[in-house]
Amino acid sequence: MPRTPSPDTSAKRRQRVQSAETGMTILKALARLGGAASLTAIAAEADESAAKVHRYLSSLASEGLVAQHPATQHYHLGPEAVRIGLAALRQCDPVRMGESALLRLRESLQVTCFIAVLGNRGPTVMRMEEPSLPVTVNIRPGSVLPLLWSASGQAFVAFADDAELRAQAEAEYAGATAEQRSVMGGPDPVGTLCQQVRTQGCAIVRDTLLAGISAIAAPVRDARGHVVAVLTALGASNGFDTRPGGKVCPALMHEAGLISAAMGYVPPAAG
Amino acid sequence: MPRTPSPDTSAKRRQRVQSAETGMTILKALARLGGAASLTAIAAEADESAAKVHRYLSSLASEGLVAQHPATQHYHLGPEAVRIGLAALRQCDPVRMGESALLRLRESLQVTCFIAVLGNRGPTVMRMEEPSLPVTVNIRPGSVLPLLWSASGQAFVAFADDAELRAQAEAEYAGATAEQRSVMGGPDPVGTLCQQVRTQGCAIVRDTLLAGISAIAAPVRDARGHVVAVLTALGASNGFDTRPGGKVCPALMHEAGLISAAMGYVPPAAG
Structure with missing residues (x-):
């Protein structure tokens, strides 16, 4: 089949790249x-x-990415796939992966936002971005936040589904002031809060941690579905949109979802 | 550059495969x-x-296998690499991967051999191969073996480096008969045994579990280096070569190493 030289060269180049892509597919x-x-x-x-x-699987096998069972002739992922996966898991850092999300949230919403992980003392702010005219808050990288009175803490308790964390939240409630307790209620205040947060898809607090400050937090999950971080946005209560369908919640949940996807998380199919 | 048609076609075919291999490399x-x-x-x-x-990394990025950090421009393994790795880890089954090792040991050494994992009751035989003229033993798939009086158990205790398993071995020693204890000695009998087994690279027992039966066991490790199974060979003590440098030990350790490699294990560089 004769071809003009130029498209042929271009096609060849594309094909070389395309073959690598087909292998990955x-x-x-x-x-x-x-x-x-x-x-x-x-x-x-x-x-x-x-x-x-079959031809591609032979190539993948020669590189140790797949192997073939001698009896069934079925293919399975090989030792190199395990090694690549472990290296990928090791460098999966929600804080690093959340950096661009923080920049986008700061720019698009002009809000203070941060990413927190669960440290040994509780939810801990790891990286923070503030708009050019930030609201003044005494939250900084390294700050440890309460489980029940911060949006970040609520998001961890509600989405992590961890018995120990839940017990810590119950202990925090038991030691709370009457005023703090007043924002929660019912016979199972922590359970009710968790249920509400899960239904919303994010935690929303108004003035519970800092007077005049509202915040929204959404969970970041890894490839196994574990909550490894939360993404939080905050602002002055008089100008910060805390409505579940408002300006902040959907954008924050979207960005948290993007970080989770970058961590390898695949959301369960909608039932 | 003119080429003859036939090598060109052949080269093209090779290149397509080769490109996939280069991508994997x-x-x-x-x-x-x-x-x-x-x-x-x-x-x-x-x-x-x-x-x-750079061209290949672009292909890998388009398939989600790698991603590029926006600030540093460095490349890192992407979400698809995590997903492939998790799938590879999930199907990493030492018992399935040990099947061909069992067949090779049976054929080359004419010994009874099995692969055992650590079940909730202790070392448990999962798959077993016997030569055409097997030695009669009351060990079957599902059999649970003691930690100190079987080669399989000793291999788990010595190589797993697990405090709980070590404590179980100590408890087994405390409850042993004087005759059983007589094969071990010193102020720290379990520690001494573990040290000896690690130095040998395999556990060797003669007549401790079953009169007239000797056995040798070597550890199988996964990609994280954890001991996930042991490979064991056994035979009648009067005909079974239990010398560390004899017929069985090196072959068994070699096969255990092949299973470990298939699980993604990379041995530490010799020091």
Whole structure:
């Protein structure tokens, strides 16, 4: 088949890149199938011909990314896939991965925002961005926040689903002032709060931690679904939109979702 | 550059496969560098030109296998690498991966051999192969073995380096008969045994669990270095070579090493 020289060169270049991409597509297809499958199943999942997939699997096998079971001839992810995955997990840092989300939130909403992880003393602010005219708050990187009176803490307690953390929250409630307790209620105040936060998809507080300050926090999950950080935005209560469908909540939840996706999190299919 | 048609076609085919392999090589190089590195560092590690590596990294990025940090421009393993790694870890089953090792040991040494994992009751035989003229033992898949009087148990205690397992071994020693205890000695019998087993690289028992039966066991490690199984060979004491440098020990340790490598284990560099 004769071709003009120029498109041929361009096609060749694209193909070389494309072959690497096809290899990755097949690797991802095998992972989606649980890490072990027949050639037929992988070809169907990758939407490619069995002959083509077979050739790529040979390449992947020669690099240790896949291996073939001697008895069943099924393919499974190989030792190099494990090593790559462990390296990827080790460098999965929600704080680093949240940096651009903080910059986007600061720019688009002109709010103070931070990312917090659960340290040994509680929710701990790791990285913070403030707009050019920030609201004055005594929260800084390194600040440890309460579990029940901060949006960040509430997000950890509600979404982490961790019995020990829940017990710490109950202890915090038991030691709270009557005024603090007044914002919560019912026979199971911590349980009710958690339920409400989960229904909203984010934690929303007004004036509970700092007078005149409102905050919203959404969970960041890793590839295993564990809550590894929370993304929080805050502002002066008189100008900060705390409505669940308002300006801040959906944007914050969207950015938290982007960080989670970068960590490898796949949300469960909507039921 | 004119080429003859036939080698060109052949070269093209090879190149398509080769491009997929190059993509994997670069992905593995990034993993070896800890999962995050500069273009220069990745090119050096993969022993390819920066221009070529850059093109491949773009392909890997388009498939989500790598991502680029917006500030530093460094590359890091992306969310798809995490997902592939988790899938690979999930299907990493030492019992399945040990099947061919059992067949090879049975054929080459004509010994009974099995792979055991640490179940909730102790070392548990999962899969077993016997030669055509097997020695009669009352060990079957599902059998739970003692920690101190079986080679499998000793291998778990010595190599797993787990405080709880060590405590269970101490309890087993405390409850042992005088005859059982007589094969161990010194002020710290369990510690001395562990040290000896680690020095040998495998556990060797003669007649301690079953009269007239000797056994040798070597550890199988996963990608994190954890002992996830042991590979054990056994035979009648009068015909079974229990010398550390004999027929069985090196072969068994070699096969256990092959299973570990398939699990993603990388042995520490010799010091």
